[in-house]
Structures are given as structure tokens and as C-alpha cells.
Amino acid sequence: MIKKSSKQRDAIIQSVKNRRDHPTADEIYAQLRESYPNISLGTVYRNLAKLSEAGFITRISCIEGADRFDGDTSSHYHFQCITCRKICDIDMDVDTNLNAKVEKLLDAHVDDHMAMFFGTCCKCKGLAKI
Amino acid sequence: MIKKSSKQRDAIIQSVKNRRDHPTADEIYAQLRESYPNISLGTVYRNLAKLSEAGFITRISCIEGADRFDGDTSSHYHFQCITCRKICDIDMDVDTNLNAKVEKLLDAHVDDHMAMFFGTCCKCKGLAKI
DNA sequence: ATTAAATTAGTAACAATTATTATTATTGAG
DNA sequence: CTCAATAATAATAATTGTTACTAATTTAAT
Missing domain, CATH: 1.10.10.10 (Winged helix-like DNA-binding domain superfamily/Winged helix DNA-binding domain)
Known part of the structure; x- marks a missing residue:
């Protein structure tokens, strides 16, 4: 390419x-x-x-x-703040076993998976209190 | 609204x-x-x-x-075929503990999370063999 | 029924992205 | 090293997915 x-x-x-x-x-x-x-x-x-x-x-x-x-x-999960819309990395192990599990469930071939957590980041959480 | x-x-x-x-x-x-x-x-x-x-x-x-x-x-994960681009539901438990885990890691408030698995669905896998 | 507000159809505007085209830069063969 | 082949570029046009606007219609509360 x-x-x-x-x-x-x-x-x-x-x-x-x-x-x-x-x-x-x-x-x-x-x-x-x-x-x-x-x-x-x-x-x-x-x-x-x-x-x-x-x-x-x-x-x-x-x-x-x-x-x-x-x-x-590298495989890692993300968090997005629903207030400021910023995305940050999550320093947490990715559960790679899930890929094999899904392969069996769907009779598919699974390459990878991604996860996005939604919520309010520490900054925006703080601002909300004011 | x-x-x-x-x-x-x-x-x-x-x-x-x-x-x-x-x-x-x-x-x-x-x-x-x-x-x-x-x-x-x-x-x-x-x-x-x-x-x-x-x-x-x-x-x-x-x-x-x-x-x-x-x-x-209801909270559930998705699979998307990278060939036909179709999305299907995955009948698998959602790990809700992860939300609390991420809350602690980021000092954020986490509402929910979503996951998308990528790969080749059973249909497209089959077609590839022909 | 009257009336005020929400919702609609139709259309225009918009933002994100892709395609086109003419030009420039890179590369590999001689 | 030179130079043609061709990949990549800048500039711009076109497309796609989505939202905003407006006048007309529909809804729901008097």
C-alpha cells in the first residue's frame, strides 16, 4: 500500500x-x-x-x-468524558481471553476488541461541584 | 425533551x-x-x-x-465483521466491575462502557474458503 | 372549538471525508 | 549520476452524513 x-x-x-x-x-x-x-x-x-x-x-x-x-x-482501553469529550488511555489489562470466547460464541474469527468507557473525568467532575 | x-x-x-x-x-x-x-x-x-x-x-x-x-x-457487547461490516450482538455477560475499576484508576465518574469486537463473521469466513 | 406549542416535510447549510487533477518528489534501472 | 516511471503531493471539487431553518401541520391542554 x-x-x-x-x-x-x-x-x-x-x-x-x-x-x-x-x-x-x-x-x-x-x-x-x-x-x-x-x-x-x-x-x-x-x-x-x-x-x-x-x-x-x-x-x-x-x-x-x-x-x-x-x-x-498496543491493545488498551479508552475513557471518554461526556462533558469535555476528551479521550484518555486506561492503564488496565486488556482481557484477551474474550476474543477466543467470542470466536466460539459466533463461530467467527476475532482479531481484536476495543472498549470505551463513558463518564465524567476528574476535571469536569470537579467543575460540576462549584 | x-x-x-x-x-x-x-x-x-x-x-x-x-x-x-x-x-x-x-x-x-x-x-x-x-x-x-x-x-x-x-x-x-x-x-x-x-x-x-x-x-x-x-x-x-x-x-x-x-x-x-x-x-x-440492555448492556451488551457487539461484533463487527471487517469484511461485510455487519454488526451483531454478542450473548455474553458484560463485566460491570470494570466500571468501578476505571473510576478508581482515573478518579472519574464512569457511567457505562461499550466494547466492539472486530474480525470476520462466520459467513465471510466461509466465503473466504471458496 | 380555540389556541399555543411541538412536530413535521422540505430544503438549505454544514462538517468530515473522499476523489480528482495537475504538479512535484522519490526511487530504481541503466 | 541521469532520467523515466510512478508515487505522493497541494489545491480544489465533490460526496456523504448530519444538522439547522422555515412554513405548514399536528398534538394536547384548555
């Missing part, structure tokens, strides 16, 4: 890998424009799609708004 | 509740047009949003394409 290298794609990989905030395509675009003032938003979208398809990064689909991307491809 | 009834909304609830295939707004629209030839797509979207906000149905966000809706609001 990916056949030649490019500075833009390298910068996109770097950006996603370095950030911890699960950015959207637009946020990555905004960041990269500082170093590459005429990078195209289409290039960002195209490369995020290629990179996630190739397994270099992970795409996270959100109920509201744009998809987000995670440079950490 | 919802203050008055309407035939259209009742039909939308019925459709989502009766179907087992986690339809998109467009699919529900297509179905309802058979009985309500001039129902508006906007009405379908607006009511799906209201109904899921009110907890009558559940919205499922997918990595590719449109959101899907589930008439079964």
Missing part, C-alpha cells in the same frame, strides 16, 4: 506518535502547518487512513465529531 | 426495536418510506437523536460510515 516515503507522512507519523491526546485529522493538520505551512488537509486524511490501515496507528471512532487517532497501537 | 407524540416517531421506535440488524438512519428512512412515503430524512435523524438521548435506543458509532442504532438498550 505505502510504496514511497515522504516528509509529510513522516511528520504525520511523528505527530501522532508523540501526542498523547488522541487528536483528530484537523488537529494534526493544524500542528503540522507550523512546520509545513502548505501541507494539505487531504494529505493528512489520506495518510492517516493509510497508516491506520497498515497498523502503524489506530483509528478511534467517536459518537460525536471527527475520528481520532492513537499512536499507541 | 420529548413532549408530544407523533406517528412518525412511533414508527421510528418500532422500526429500531423490531430490527436486529443495527440499522443506520438511512436504512430506517428507507424502511419507513414504505408506510410513510413522505416522511423526511431530517425527521428520522432528529428523532433518532432524541430517542438515543432519552435512552430509548442506543447509538453505535462505527469507524466507517454512518452511525447505527440498536433498539436493545
